[in-house]
Amino acid sequence: MRKWWPLVAVSLGTLMLLVDVTIVNVALPDMAGDLKTSFTSLQWVVDIYALTLAALLLAAGGVADLLGHRRVYLVGLVLFAVASFFSGIAPNAGLLIAARGLQGIGGAAMFATVFALLNSAYQGRDRGTAYGVWGAVGGASAAIGPIAGGLLTESLSWRWIFFVNLPISVITVALCLAVLPGGRHAAARTSLDLAGLVLFSAAAGTLTYGLIVAGEHGWTSTSAVVSFVVAVVAGVAFVLVERRVAAPMLDLGLLRNATFSGSLVAGFFLSGSAFAGLVYSSIWLQSVLGKSPIMAGVIGGLPLSVAAFVTSGVGSRFLHDKHPGRVIAGGLAFIGAGDVLQGVLLHGSAGATAPVPGLILVGIGVGMGMPVLSSAAMSAVPLQRGGMAAGSVNTARQLGMALGIAVLGSIYTARIAAYFTHHSVPRADSAAHAVAGGQGPAILSKLSGAARSGFDQALRGGSVSGLSAVMLVAGISAILAAVVVVALIRAPASEAAPAFEGMEKGGDEQQARARAAGEDRAVGEPV
Template sequence: MTSIRRRWAGLVFISIAVALIIVDSTIVNVAIPSIVRDLGISSTQVQWVQESYTLVFAALLLVFGTLADRYGRRRTLLVGVVIFAAASVFAALAPSGDLLIVARIIQGVGGAMVLPTTLSLINATFQGRERGIAFAVWGSTIGGMVAVGPLLGGWLTTYYSWRWAFGINVPLAVIIIAGVLLCVAESKDSADPRRIDVIGAVLSVLASASLVFGLIEGRSYGWWLLHPGKAPTFGTWIWPFALSPIPVAFAITVASGVGFVLWGLHRQRAGKTTLLAFALFRIPSFRNGNIAAMIVSLGEFGIILSLPLWLQNVIGYNALQTGLVLLALAIGSFAASGLSSVVLDKITAVAIVRVGIVAEILGVAGLGLVISANSTWLSIIPFLFVYGFGVGLATAQLTGVVLKDVPVNKSGQGSGTASTARQIGSALGIAILGTILFTSVGTSLNARLADETPLLPESARTQIVDTVVVSAGGAIPGLAAKDPQVADAARAAFSDGTRYSAFAASGFLVLGLLATFRLSGEVRPDEVEEAQKGEAGKLPQET
């Protein structure tokens, strides 16, 4: 096999590795009802089955990006895939909700080893126009797998078992390991000593984990004061304060974040290795690209939280039908991959990013316009295709813009930073859009019940509203058998919440589009040289 063919074959297996971890982050959503029935898990456990993976994943990205630079990018990728596959077997065989959550945490460790190394391997393997095409394939894979996950999960859950939603990862892992060993060359930064900034790593994990925890759990515990009856427990210890743990989590975020920066700058001035190459932020494409990527991520995947719930609980589709509808997003994303490779030599990567974000805005806003309790798949699919097309364009090329001027020997740190920015943006988007969804559902349903069922006692109305919101709409089919009028009001209210969530997502994407105007297509040679040497002694200033 020639070196060129080997490179592109290697990209296929790198993309499958990305697909593995992205699918797993979405495949569980459609399997949750079956997991609840089989394991009898509580609503709190349901939440952690979905969120423990994201929490650990985001917290460790920066650490493993740096470790990959030092110890070998291919090696780190392979170790991550092995850990991920082993944890998937553990999850598939889990006899209880607690053990399933433990398995999801271990999966998060493996996933955090895989994602930044795929980016840095591409950055080290491809150059020039080829790199742009490779990033397009990588980004389209992410966009497509966001939709394929629910489809695959729906099919496996409907015809086999929810356990196969995890078991499917094992044969994929075997394919990845064999392909990477055969087709992907090892790369690492041999100039740096094989040591890690342990204090910096701990501070980084604390900052990331506490921020993601706060964003995810704020609606559950309360953003300031603790919600009644929601005190978190740790074994036999119960949270004793009226203050919610969320402000404490954010205080830890600030303290550890500031400590991380100050400690890193101290080590940099002393000529020691640091977890994050702060000099990279002197490169405008890296600095401004990360800001844009974080804002865009606020709106990109938050809508995927509400759509499956709405399709199943309001429209009445099963898990497989929901996955088939969301397949339009994957088709649009893969179509974008082909187009971006054709036009990349005609317009700049930044221009492609802007076109992609505009398509996302049109798609998500269009969904908001057509969503109602009486919508059909015919009205949804065109806008999902447009949205997926935009994700495929924007995700790939924005990643390329962020890393295009990063020295290869810093690509692991750079990709880890970029991935962390995206994950934090996604977590923030899910937290905000989830709050908008469920708050709107509760407000709308309460108002509709008050208008349409005036004889219904207030206590009964409150109970119905709480049941629909807490169950994320899962109680709606049961209400239909008891009181069709109440069920109709609940369907309309959940449609209202989904629509408002879509409009909010499009608003975030507009902000992301505006942020891209801080990106330029050029970089000064002296800025790259400074990043290469890592000689910055202070935080970078705007240029």
Template sequence: MRKWLPLIAVCAGSFLFLLDTTVVTVALPRIGADLSASVGQLQWVPDVYTLVLTVLMLAAGSLADRWGPRRTFLAGLVVFGLASLACGFSPDIGMLIAARGVQAIGGAALAVTGFALLVAHYDGRERGTAISVFFAVNGLGAAVGPLAGGVLTEYFGWSAIFFVNVPLVVLTAVFTVFALGRDTPARRGRFDLAGAAWFALGAASLVHGLTLGGEGRWTSPVTVGALVVSVVAFAAFGFVERRPEPLLDLRLFRDGGFTTLVACAAASTLTFAALVYVSLWLQTGRALGPVAAGLELAPLAVASFLTSTLAGRVLHRFPPRVLLGAGVLLGAAGCLLQLGLAVPAGLAVTGIGVGIAGPATGAAIVAAAPPGRAGMAAGILTTTRQFGQTLGVAVLGIAYQAGGLAPVYVVAAGCGGVTGLLALVPRKQARVTT
């Protein structure tokens, strides 16, 4: 049992940061009413969290390789806990959005270091089991958020969804100190500050531009300017990453298999992006309360958790592309079922797909990463997933405002279907050494 203590500590931290990606979804109507916030302002409550996660995860992974994953993990817990207090005490929507951004700084550290710690502590079949349990808890954290948020919001108020984090952070930190051994940083050398800055600017500008466009402001100078800045920033990022010790080793993307792997990781997150609008529709279109809306979304959490838990037993039996393709295609099929109003069945099928694709993606990215770059591998994986979800919320928001829930399902199913089919095409796995 002792050998699994690091897994328990890592899963507790990851559960916290992922819970907060979706826990606010059913609380948004109450937050809007209490803080007199518009729909556009409310969209930033989940968006700023996932955006900051996206912007900082690559940097956090690189820092973990140099500073040590255990130190980074504990620092993330402290920041996350303090920011959760600030969220709960927010007197207005501006303060809440700002506090959510700080909360995501801690979440970014928890995200990448958790996966890196698993890679450092487990090998062989034990690593496959650990990765499966890790993704099972991740899926549970993200998918159970609406239900937990519904119960807390309905009976204790929306502030409770943030206050509950504080005792959980304290317990996780204490457990981490005793369960995880001291750090042995794998990398030395200078941190790629230029790469981190250009990536942050590109990601923030792109999501901001898409969000403004979703509000019908495509021709606004601010929208056009944000999109242009994103293109320039990503081009500059690609240029500076050609130097030694990059934040992201771009040589990995020379192989089509790795690129498809990253695309599948992004596509699988559209499921959780869609939950924002499914929750809004359940509470506004069907007049359900927060708890009832959360229960409607529960099949996804249950199916994802059970499937991920069992996936570790078969990871070594199938090529990663088969599991990835099957998982993403099942997620797309679940969206189509929901489009046909078979919402519980569709959520269950989507949950099965998420449960298959998550562990397979993690195992494949670890296999492709250079030796000693577990932090970078975790940064690639978590950044891809969070960037996919952040862009998903923005893009699906455009679809939702244009035609309601149906276009949301169509877009999510279409993206999942295309990437899932591409994943099934045989390609050689990339492997880069440094």
């Protein structure tokens, strides 16, 4: 039993950082009321975590190569715990957003070292078993997040979704010090692409900020336009730096490989289309339909998570000999169909369970496509770039989540505003932003008589109209991405590794060959 303690230490950290991607969703209405915050602030509470994960994941792997994987994992754990504490005590939205960003930095340090720690702790069959258990933990986090968030928010306070990380962090740190092997890899890096890190972070951050501001103040507002210009300049500068630096954060030459590029496209749209819209589903369920945080977590998260978990288990048996590109594209098609079905079923009289059939289809798509994304990318690049390939896919996934929340939030608010304008709601634009931020009940409480009845009808109709538009856009995006993935990842099955082969074998052969090539780092992939 002692040999599995390193797996427990790594899995506990993974569970925390992945649960915190979704645990916030069901607490958003309570946060909005308690902190008296705006819809823009709510978006940033969710977005900043995914954004810092995306921006720092590849760089964190380079830091771990320099300083040692256990050391960086421990620093990430401590930073994550400290940030969780400050998130829990945050007196206003600004401090909460800053603390969530700090959480993302700690999460990136933990996330980037997972596979390296498992590789150093296990070999042979044990490594395959460890990967399988770790993957199951990652899959379970999708279900645990909304339900745990609902239970803690309803029984205690939204602040406890962060405080609960503190005892888990203490236990995990103690385990890491006792059971994880220390030291650095023999092939540790000697430099860090700091310029690439800064420029990529600037490009991703200003692009996300511009999208959120555009939804609030318009696409031609000065702040939005300036943000987009800075994002473009930083993006171009990042490309120029990566082409010249000796040890780039991302080897741009890999993008010439169609399979690798297709994997990045798949990762970006898979996360954005499957998960970004759930933020607005949670707001609708609680602030419009009056569901409790627990019920919002069960209705909005459990069908997707269960379907994904079952599909990934069945898929390893029936899809193992299929071309990974077709498996991934099929997953995106299911996600698109599920989102479109939700968009169709959501109408003025829709009840809380209306999205469930679509969520099940989305879960099937996630279970098909998610487990094989990194293995598809890694199989397409030189072995010594395997870690970079896996990390790039995970970066694309987190970036898809962050940008998806921003874009879909703009659509959600704009559609509600259009509905309110059509139904002559006073100050339609400001009312739409308040409703999108979960403040519908607060507006209703200030009205009475016919005014209250009229706004209640508009609130229900506008919210479901906005959510329907969000799901339709997400669904169409996933279907188009599936077409692109089929076009890009088109190597014949005889030349490609089976979709689930890397998961079954635990990656032994590839890791051994990577060590011989001078690089034994792989960045972990969540399910």
